Amino acid sequence: xxxxxxxxxxxxxxxxxxxxxxxxxxxxxxxxxxxxxxxxxxxxxxxxxxxxxxxxxxxxxxxxxxxxxxxxxxxxxxxxxxxxxxxxxxxxxxxxxxxxxxxxxxxxxxxxxxxxxxxxxxxxxxxxxxxxxxxxxxxxxxxxxxxxxxxxxxxxxxxxxxxxxxxxxxxxxxxxxxxxxxxxxxxxxxxxxxxxxxxxxxxxxxxxxxxxxxxxxxxxxxxxxxxxxxxxxxxxxxxxxxxxxxxxxxxxxxxxxxxxxxxxxxxxxxxxxxxxxxxxxxxxxxxxxxxxxxxxxxxxxxxxxxxxxxxxxxxxxxxxxxxxxxxxxxxxxxxxxxxxxxxxxxxxxxxxxxxxxxxxxxxxxxxxxxxxxxxxxxxxxxxxxxxxxx
Numbered sequence: 001x002x003x004x005x006x007x008x009x010x011x012x013x014x015x016x017x018x019x020x021x022x023x024x025x026x027x028x029x030x031x032x033x034x035x036x037x038x039x040x041x042x043x044x045x046x047x048x049x050x051x052x053x054x055x056x057x058x059x060x061x062x063x064x065x066x067x068x069x070x071x072x073x074x075x076x077x078x079x080x081x082x083x084x085x086x087x088x089x090x091x092x093x094x095x096x097x098x099x100x101x102x103x104x105x106x107x108x109x110x111x112x113x114x115x116x117x118x119x120x121x122x123x124x125x126x127x128x129x130x131x132x133x134x135x136x137x138x139x140x141x142x143x144x145x146x147x148x149x150x151x152x153x154x155x156x157x158x159x160x161x162x163x164x165x166x167x168x169x170x171x172x173x174x175x176x177x178x179x180x181x182x183x184x185x186x187x188x189x190x191x192x193x194x195x196x197x198x199x200x201x202x203x204x205x206x207x208x209x210x211x212x213x214x215x216x217x218x219x220x221x222x223x224x225x226x227x228x229x230x231x232x233x234x235x236x237x238x239x240x241x242x243x244x245x246x247x248x249x250x251x252x253x254x255x256x257x258x259x260x261x262x263x264x265x266x267x268x269x270x271x272x273x274x275x276x277x278x279x280x281x282x283x284x285x286x287x288x289x290x291x292x293x294x295x296x297x298x299x300x301x302x303x304x305x306x307x308x309x310x311x312x313x314x315x316x317x318x319x320x321x322x323x324x325x326x327x328x329x330x331x332x333x334x335x336x337x338x339x340x341x342x343x344x345x346x347x348x349x350x351x352x353x354x355x356x357x358x359x360x361x362x363x364x365x366x367x368x369x370x371x372x373x374x375x376x377x378x379x380x381x382x383x384x385x386x387x388x389x390x
Contacts, residue, residue: 004058004061004062005062006134006135007054007058007134008055008058008059010130010131010134011051011052011054011055011058011131012051012055013130014047014051014054014127014130014131014149015047015048015051015052015055017123017127018044018045018047018048018051019044019048021041021044021120021123021124022041022042022044022045022047022048023041024041024116025037025038025040025041025044025116025120026038026041026042028112028113028116029041029113032110032112032113034113034163035178036159036163036165036177036178036181037113037116037117037159037163039159039178039181039182040117040120040155040156040159040181042091042094043091043152043155043181043185044152045091046084046087046088046091046092046185046188046189047149047152049084049087049088050081050084050088050192053077053080053081053083053084054077054081056076056077056080057076057077057078057080057081057234058077058234059076060073060074060076060077061073061074061076061077061234061235061236071233071238071274072233072234072236072273074233074234074235074236075199075200075233075234076234077234077235078195078196078199078200078233078234079196079200081192081193081195081196082192082193082196082197082200084192085189085190085192085193085196086189086193088185088188088189088192089185089186089189089190089193091185092182092183092184092185092186092188092189093182093186096178096179096182096183096186100175100179110163110164110167113163114160114163114164117156117157117159117160117163118156118160120152120153120156120159121153121156121157122153124149124150124152124153124156125149125150125153127146127149127152128146128149128150128153129146130146131146131149132146155181155184158177158180158181159177159181161173161177165177199232199233202231202232203231203232204229204230204231205230205231205232205237208230208232208237208239208269208272209228209229209230209239211268211269212225212228212230212239212241212265212269212272213225213228215264215265215268215269216241216243216261216264216265217287219260219261219264220345221245221246221257221260221345221347222243222244222245222257222261222287223244223245223246223282223283223286223287223288223347224244224282224283224285224286224287225241225242225243225244226241226242226244227240227241227242227278228240228241229241235271236271236272236273236274237269237271237272237273237274238273238274239265239272239274239275239276240275240276240277240278241275241276241277241278242278242279242280243257243258243261243277243278243279243280244280244281244282244283244286245257245279245280245281245282246281246282246288246347246348246364246365246366247281247282247366247389248348248361248364248365248366248367248389249364250364253364254279255279257279258277258279261275261277262275262277282347284382284383284384284385285383286315286316287314287315287316288314288315288316288347288348288382289312289313289314289315289321289344289345289346289347289348290312290313290314290315290346290347290348290349290350290379290382291310291311291312291341291346291348291349291350291365292310292311292312292313292349292350292375292378293307293310293349293350293351293352293353294307294308294309294310294311295307295308296308299352299373299374299375300350300351300352300370300372300373300375300378301351301352301353302352302353302373303353303355304329304353304355305329307327307329308325308326308327309323309324309325309326309327310323310324310327310337310341311323311375312324312341312344312346313379315379315382315383318379321344322344324340334357334359334360335359338359338360338362338363338365339363341360341363341365342363342364342365346365347365347366348365348366348367348368348382348389349365349366349367349368350368350369350370350378350382350387351367351368351369351370352369352370352371352372352373353369354369356390357390358390361390366389366390367389367390368382368387368388368389369387369388369389369390370387
């Protein structure tokens with residue numbers, strides 16, 4: 001479950017903490033002539049704006065989809081982040097200009113300034129743990145804010161080095177640290193802006209597509225899956241796909257299979273909000289579970305009376321999954337066998353005889369006929385699509 005309320009609360013707390021840190025750093029930095037501290041304070045202003053952007057995004061994201069916005073307003077978070085990226089970039093530019101063209105005087109009260117930065121490092125590290133531990137489905141914006149807070153803790157350590165450089169009049173150390181902070185802020189703005197733009201442009205998510213493919217491919221009854229398309233909006237993903245199913249499945253059973261696929265995807269991927277599934281006949285190169293009707297010589301039987309056992313195998317790896325022995329189809333018990341094969345997930349049967357075996361079709365199992373009795377050759381013919389089905 002997505003806990004938007006808790007996410008909004010924690011983003012506001014983070015903004016409030018950054019506001020306090022920013023006021024202290026900027027005021028004390030100017031008062032005691034430390035441009036490094038001032039630069040870090042300006043950096044925290046960008047952090048305040050980022051926190052508010054997260055809040056705004058989550059505020060709209062928790063609104064239910066409507067007739068006017070059937071896919072919700074989840075991208076409001078990404079749009080707000082894009083504006084914030086520009087604000088952060090401007091802050092980084094200002095910091096670099098401040099260090100390049102302002103004259104640095106002798107700082108005062110260095111121990112106080114170092115203490116402020118130590119406190120800042122502790123507070124921002126606490127914010128990291130606080131934000132990342134938000135309960136419910138992980139919100140990308142909150143997680144990113146948590147990572148950002150950890151980077152701020154590292155920045156505070158760098159600032160302490162810069163203050164020491166100012167104190168001991170190490171000529172270029174404060175300049176290097178200050179410009180480094182500015183460049184770091186510019187890089188952050190680039191990352192936030194890039195991710196926001198790509199999300200707004202509906203860029204596909206390769207990792208999510210791979211996760212979906214792996215989950216769906218291992219579901220019983222699925223022949224294959226292709227045309228997977230994924231787009232992101234706020235903390236959620238929207239996906240569509242073409243699901244390959246056995247051709248003999250009824251419309252009702254195909255719909256049931258699609259429901260099973262959707263349910264398993266939602267359980268495995270809680271951030272997947274919307275799934276659209278188009279069911280189509282499976283290609284012969286997909287993952288089929290075949291049943292071979294064999295005679296007493298381990299060859300394909302050419303008459304129902306000669307069937308002595310049924311071998312079940314996977315077409316992708318040709319592994320034999322099970323063998324059903326002592327088969328007797330003379331007494332009209334094909335319905336019992338059909339039900340058993342259905343429970344084992346069999347998609348199709350290959351038979352060397354000419355009987356139609358209609359009861360298998362009633363269970364959604366395709367029947368393929370062949371004049372070839374060699375099983376290896378038969379499987380190759382099947383994967384090439386050269387066998388005829390009833």
